Amino acid sequence: MSGLLPAPGPLRPLALATLLSRVGNGLLMTVSVLYFTRIVGLSIAQVGLGLTVAGLFGLLSAVPMGHLADRRGPRTLFVILSLMLCAVSLLYLLVDTFWQFLIVSIVLTAFDRGAGAVRGALIAAITQGAGRVAARAYLRAVTNIGIMAGAGIGAFALHFDTATAYRLMFVLDAVLSAIAAFVVLAVPAVAPLERSDDGPVWVALRDRGYLAVAALNAAMSIHYAIFDVAIPLWVVDHTEAPRWMVALTLIINTVVVALFQVRSSRGISDLTTAARATRTAGLLLLASMVLFAGASWGNAAVAVGLLALGALVQVAGELLQSSGSFLLGFELAAEHAQGQYQGVWNTSMSISTMVAPTILALLPLCLGVPGWIILGVWFAAAGILFVPVVRWAGARRTAQLVR
Known part of the structure; x- marks a missing residue:
């Protein structure tokens, strides 16, 4: 505990x-x-x-x-x-x-x-x-x-x-x-945040650096829907694995997150470490997509092994991506408008949740193995982009604080 x-x-x-x-x-x-x-x-x-x-x-x-x-x-x-x-x-x-x-x-x-x-x-x-x-x-x-x-x-x-x-x-x-x-x-009462009257009201919607990072985070967050949308149909229609593998992959994800989410967040203390963790997460997600795709080529035992290993690699990427996301969503925000910025961050995540079923249907479920690979490259590319985009957004935030 x-x-x-x-x-x-x-x-x-x-x-x-x-x-x-x-x-x-x-x-x-x-x-x-x-x-x-x-x-x-x-x-x-x-x-x-x-x-x-x-x-x-x-x-x-x-x-x-x-x-x-x-x-x-x-x-x-x-x-x-x-x-x-x-x-x-x-x-x-x-x-x-x-x-x-x-x-x-x-x-x-x-x-x-x-x-x-x-x-x-x-x-x-x-x-x-x-x-x-x-x-x-x-x-x-x-x-x-x-x-x-x-x-x-x-x-x-x-x-x-x-x-x-x-x-x-x-x-x-x-x-x-x-x-x-x-x-x-x-929870102790929280006082309203002070705001100067010489700036725009909707500062979060004008912050291009924050919006760019939020968009990248939304692009990567599509992976959250994989076990709900893609894996059930993939296991049943495209692999020799027994149907109970659908439940097992979800159990692996849920239990690992519950046990290791806190531990995975340690060491992510600034924008640089958060961006690097997200880059690693993108590469892990690519590897997991390849493993899921490979499950369609073997017999039942091979499919079970690849699906279980893919679930473990995927959740490792999920832990790093979510931990990086936690820090970036807060640290790139203006302190006097945290609620507004969190609204932007939550909205980007909601958009990701809405489009994920369509993307998963068009890629792995319609294209099969090539679709899984394309999806994995998508995650890896988004993860790699995090490092320069976060650096740029952080520089913009620093410049605004200096003014």
């Missing part, structure tokens, strides 16, 4: 709140699609369309909410947004048409994306320097543990497969999330 327990201070209640809310997330990740299709009666296409449209609207909320956190203070705003999320999520229990589902999804996603930016501003306010990387690493490890626990609880609802069981999961998610919101009140 010592590796997953933050030092005494404001991070501990935030970690507990994260654990509680992510258990709730795990519940809904397990049952929500089945609830809307089997109980409400929506089609898979309607659910997919509704979530996609909601995601587009969600892109509009992160930067304004982050800016509001800068001006009003992030802690109380985060608690308010979290409680509003709880209330809106319960409206899903009243949904019985597509349009109702769409409206609730749009409102819920807007609050969720905004809360993510405000949470980033809160982390920035209670930590400094390399401590921010360690904090995000702790919280990511806790996130994985919470989602695993929530998925385990959600499995009971899947077993009973009744409307009451599914609805109970939504209620439990809301209860856990509400408790988590009140736990955040144990």
Whole structure:
């Protein structure tokens, strides 16, 4: 537990709140699609369309909410947004048409994306320097543990497969999330950030260096969807591996992140080390894509071995990339507008999440082995570009501070 327990201070209640809310997330990740299709009666296409449209609207909320956190203070705003999320999520229990589902999804996603930016501003306010990387690493490890626990609880609802069981999961998610919101009140209040009146309001949207690094980070973050989108179909349709390898690769990823995310963040203390770690991550991701591709050429034993090894190499790259991302997202931001900058960073990640299924469908799932190689080269090229682009962005940030 010592590796997953933050030092005494404001991070501990935030970690507990994260654990509680992510258990709730795990519940809904397990049952929500089945609830809307089997109980409400929506089609898979309607659910997919509704979530996609909601995601587009969600892109509009992160930067304004982050800016509001800068001006009003992030802690109380985060608690308010979290409680509003709880209330809106319960409206899903009243949904019985597509349009109702769409409206609730749009409102819920807007609050969720905004809360993510405000949470980033809160982390920035209670930590400094390399401590921010360690904090995000702790919280990511806790996130994985919470989602695993929530998925385990959600499995009971899947077993009973009744409307009451599914609805109970939504209620439990809301209860856990509400408790988590009140736990955040144990974090000391954060004063609004001071801002001079002689500069533009939307500074993050004008910061070309930060936007360039955020875009590169989004390009690399496509790998997060590999185990959700590409691996299941690749294993079943293109390899001789047994179907349980789909679950095993996901388990490898989840467990390794939970155990080693904190450790992997050590040594990443400045822009240079973060950029170099991301470059290494890109090369590791290239190697893992080659291993996944190779799994289609052998018998069942070879496929199992290559898929397992590919999963281990991939998660090693993921640990380095995420740790580098934690530092870059904070250290390249202007301190007087951390919420706004975290809104930009979260928006870039949301865009990555939206386009990832399409890219994975067009490359490895449509092109096969060449597609995996192209995807790997994509990650390696993005990783290599991080070093010069981060150096340029850091120089721009230094020049702005000198003025």
